[in-house]
Amino acid sequence: MPTIEVPKEKWSGKVREITLGATAADGGTRAKTVTVGGETTLPYLHFEGDIPHPPAIAIEVQDRKPADWSPVLLEAWGDVTEDPAAWAKAAEEAGADVVMLRFSLHDDLSAEYARETLRVVLDATGLPLIVFGPGQAELDNDLLVPVAEEGKGEKLVLGVCEDKNYRTIVAAALAHGHLVDARCPMDVNLSKQLNILISDMNLPLERVVMDPTTGALGYGMEYGYSVMERLRLAALQGDGMTQQPMLVTPGEEAWRAKEARTEEGVPEAWGDWAERAVNWETLTASALVESGADILVLRHPESVKRVRAMIDALMSN
Amino acid sequence: MALSGLEIYKLLPASSKDPEVKKHGNCKECGFPTCLAFAMKLGQKQAELSQCPYVEEESKAQLEASAAPPIRLITLSGDGHKLEVGNETVLFRHEKTFYHQPGLFVRVKDTQADAAEVAKAVGEYTVDYVGMDLTLDGVAVEADGGDFAATVAAVKEACPLPLVLLTEDPVTAEAGLKAAEGIQSLLWAATPENWEAMAKLAGEYKVPLAVHVDGGDVDALAALAEQVQGTGVEDIVLDPGVRDHVSSLSVFTQLRRLALKKNERKVGYPLIAFAGDDPVLAGQHIAKYAGFVVVDGFSPGTVYPLLVMRANIFTDPQKPIQVKPGVYEINNPKPSDPLMVTTNFSITYFSVANEIESSGIPGWLLVADAEGMSVLTAWAAGKFDAERIAKSVTSTGIGEKLDHQRMVIPGHVAVLMGELEEELPDWEINVGPREAVDLPNFLKMQWG
Ligand code: SF4
Numbered sequence: 001m002p003t004i005e006v007p008k009e010k011w012s013g014k015v016r017e018i019t020l021g022a023t024a025a026d027g028g029t030r031a032k033t034v035t036v037g038g039e040t041t042l043p044y045l046h047f048e049g050d051i052p053h054p055p056a057i058a059i060e061v062q063d064r065k066p067a068d069w070s071p072v073l074l075e076a077w078g079d080v081t082e083d084p085a086a087w088a089k090a091a092e093e094a095g096a097d098v099v100m101l102r103f104s105l106h107d108d109l110s111a112e113y114a115r116e117t118l119r120v121v122l123d124a125t126g127l128p129l130i131v132f133g134p135g136q137a138e139l140d141n142d143l144l145v146p147v148a149e150e151g152k153g154e155k156l157v158l159g160v161c162e163d164k165n166y167r168t169i170v171a172a173a174l175a176h177g178h179l180v181d182a183r184c185p186m187d188v189n190l191s192k193q194l195n196i197l198i199s200d201m202n203l204p205l206e207r208v209v210m211d212p213t214t215g216a217l218g219y220g221m222e223y224g225y226s227v228m229e230r231l232r233l234a235a236l237q238g239d240g241m242t243q244q245p246m247l248v249t250p251g252e253e254a255w256r257a258k259e260a261r262t263e264e265g266v267p268e269a270w271g272d273w274a275e276r277a278v279n280w281e282t283l284t285a286s287a288l289v290e291s292g293a294d295i296l297v298l299r300h301p302e303s304v305k306r307v308r309a310m311i312d313a314l315m316s317n
Numbered sequence: 318m319a320l321s322g323l324e325i326y327k328l329l330p331a332s333s334k335d336p337e338v339k340k341h342g343n344c345k346e347c348g349f350p351t352c353l354a355f356a357m358k359l360g361q362k363q364a365e366l367s368q369c370p371y372v373e374e375e376s377k378a379q380l381e382a383s384a385a386p387p388i389r390l391i392t393l394s395g396d397g398h399k400l401e402v403g404n405e406t407v408l409f410r411h412e413k414t415f416y417h418q419p420g421l422f423v424r425v426k427d428t429q430a431d432a433a434e435v436a437k438a439v440g441e442y443t444v445d446y447v448g449m450d451l452t453l454d455g456v457a458v459e460a461d462g463g464d465f466a467a468t469v470a471a472v473k474e475a476c477p478l479p480l481v482l483l484t485e486d487p488v489t490a491e492a493g494l495k496a497a498e499g500i501q502s503l504l505w506a507a508t509p510e511n512w513e514a515m516a517k518l519a520g521e522y523k524v525p526l527a528v529h530v531d532g533g534d535v536d537a538l539a540a541l542a543e544q545v546q547g548t549g550v551e552d553i554v555l556d557p558g559v560r561d562h563v564s565s566l567s568v569f570t571q572l573r574r575l576a577l578k579k580n581e582r583k584v585g586y587p588l589i590a591f592a593g594d595d596p597v598l599a600g601q602h603i604a605k606y607a608g609f610v611v612v613d614g615f616s617p618g619t620v621y622p623l624l625v626m627r628a629n630i631f632t633d634p635q636k637p638i639q640v641k642p643g644v645y646e647i648n649n650p651k652p653s654d655p656l657m658v659t660t661n662f663s664i665t666y667f668s669v670a671n672e673i674e675s676s677g678i679p680g681w682l683l684v685a686d687a688e689g690m691s692v693l694t695a696w697a698a699g700k701f702d703a704e705r706i707a708k709s710v711t712s713t714g715i716g717e718k719l720d721h722q723r724m725v726i727p728g729h730v731a732v733l734m735g736e737l738e739e740e741l742p743d744w745e746i747n748v749g750p751r752e753a754v755d756l757p758n759f760l761k762m763q764w765g
Binding site: 004006007044045046047135215217219220225229256258259269273274275279280282286290291306307309313316 | 409410411442443444445446447535536539561562563566567570571574575578579581583584596597598600601604605616617618619620621622623625626629630632634664667668671674675754
């Protein structure tokens with residue numbers, strides 16, 4: 001019987017390998033580090049290239065009990081949401097590879113507060129950390145600079161680093177040995193441009209993760225999905241400024257959607273709240289795994305389990 | 318694969334080696350001045366091959382084959398519900414678009430007491446998403462040692478959607494096909510063992526037939542499809558027998574590439590996937606190339622997100638979904654409540670509306686016609702300017718619903734303030750935040 005030849009793409013490019021966290025040997029205090037990237041083919045097509053590292057799952061932990069989180073989420077975590085250290089430990093137990101510490105917006109934010117909070121979380125977990133501010137450029141700068149100093153040498157990922165504030169964040173990362181999360185609003189060219197600006201400041205691209213901005217299922221997921229596919233294709237075709245591993249935040253985005261957040265006044269056809277909510281996060285995340293996500297920040301422990309199972313399945317070759 | 322104009326020209330009379338044919342070359346009977354001109358029009362699909370009376374049989378066959386879609390369009394129908402899958406042309410949705418959403422089927426067994434009840438729920442299920450009614454596509458009935466024909470009949474009675482009949486036994490299959498007469502079901506499956514009998518049934522009952530091999534063996538699958546096709550069955554669906562994440566991703570990608578990039582006719586058919594009770598796997602099949610996805614169990618809390626995922630992936634990237642321009646009332650606003658302005662790009666609209674709605678603050682949202690662009694893009698393209706905003710204020714008559722004349726514009730277009738004050742001299746214009754997520758806080762602090 002004549003055999004059909006399966007077409008294989010010959011890619012010339014490779015995604016950069018990036019390591020989060022530093023152990024004592026490298027000047028940090030983490031119990032382990034996490035390396036992502038290094039792909040030489042499209043997601044999980046093991047027959048034509050290498051996928052050396054599974055994508056990492058980060059669990060989001062906030063500095064204080066979130067005021068605006070869905071009860072489904074708060075119940076899943078229980079009392080630990082009152083205490084970032086306990087929460088970080090619980091995240092580790094729930095299967096996180098990385099902990100994301102996010103500062104929420106409130107009146108007690110200060111440089112000193114940021115340092116102290118980072119310190120207790122660093123002490124509570126041995127996992128590498130991603131640290132995000134509340135998402136307002138100036139306030140983020142005010143918090144992330146002291147965070148960078150306090151966590152010197154830990155190879156934190158500082159975010160978000162956007163066109164508005166990249167200079168400050170990149171300078172802090174440069175001075176204290178950290179990485180940055182370079183975020184652009186779902187656009188291939190803007191992503192490239194920001195990577196160029198950052199590398200022009202001499203931060204090595206081995207310390208930049210690319211954040212294409214995440215849309216939740218039903219709220220623009222497909223835009224991010226396609227931008228990621230295009231970025232990854234460009235990377236494999238050899239465009240050096242698109243070869244950063246990609247970080248996405250499906251937890252945050254999915255849980256902002258009404259479908260996940262509430263049960264009041266929703267159509268009956270939406271079904272069971274908790275089931276729908278976890279599916280909302282899981283399906284947002286899994287679509288982005290298919291389009292090339294290297295770091296996924298999640299919120300619900302059940303989503304973590306399911307996305308982990310998917311990643312294990314996709315890596316078992 | 319489509320031929321270029323020049324490739325077509327080589328098959329027309331002017332290029333023929335046979336002088337009897339060649340003498341007709343450039344005779345203009347097709348309505349074009351030359352064979353070449355006709356070839357170009359054919360290449361652009363602006364002419365029909367039948368317009369030339371002199372094309373040789375062999376060339377005709379080649380031209381017709383090249384015009385067939387690389388992935389065959391398969392149609393199923395129920396009692397008033399039609400499903401078309403196939404005819405896809407790209408591997409990545411950004412390259413053009415994905416055309417035909419995969420059919421989503423819920424599996425029931427003929428040993429399952431509540432099969433008809435599940436089928437009824439599946440048939441009745443509908444959910445609104447950005448103004449579209451999303452529905453499932455049918456029920457897959459599996460022969461599991463029960464009364465297959467009776468179950469098929471009961472399911473057909475309970476649910477107006479198309480069916481997939483799951484059995485590898487030709488006798489059972491025929492009983493099922495009889496029970497399902499009157500609708501266009503998919504028969505699963507022909508295997509290397511039973512294909513002759515199954516192909517005969519598919520021919521007799523005029524239904525599409527799935528061919529099924531084990532373990533993702535692409536060669537065996539192509540050979541089987543070819544054998545079935547050789548009996549005259551044209552409507553074929555492929556089941557390469559992969560059921561887990563990683564092998565289905567690889568094999569489905571390979572089959573799609575073979576069909577689209579290598580023009581491999583033997584596998585130029587839609588694929589069927591079985592996701593069991595794993596919504597994540599079903600999601601992968603939606604994004605990565607299945608034409609039919611069969612899931613176990615029906616639960617709205619899982620079905621709704623899957624239908625939204627399908628709608629998202631199959632949205633034409635060149636034509637973003639828009640919402641209707643106009644006034645949207647959120648949380649039952651009173652005349653004194655705030656008025657906000659945004660564009661009619663669906664995602665922009667939904668992020669703004671979602672933030673206001675979940676904050677509990679009542680408000681009026683004026684959606685201007687910005688041709689479906691987001692605030693910044695529309696502003697840059699001149700589709701969201703003072704004139705357009707003023708126009709939508711007048712055309713909607715929003716002023717009459719309010720006891721104030723004050724509006725919040727997106728922070729990204731703060732520059733419009735001056736012009737807007739000129740266009741709407743009686744109005745007070747406030748500049749809101751740049752991001753929708755900051756809107757509730759802004760309203761709490763600034764409005765009142
Ligand atoms: S009918 Fe047209 S295409 Fe055919 S031979 Fe005459 S000119 Fe050529």
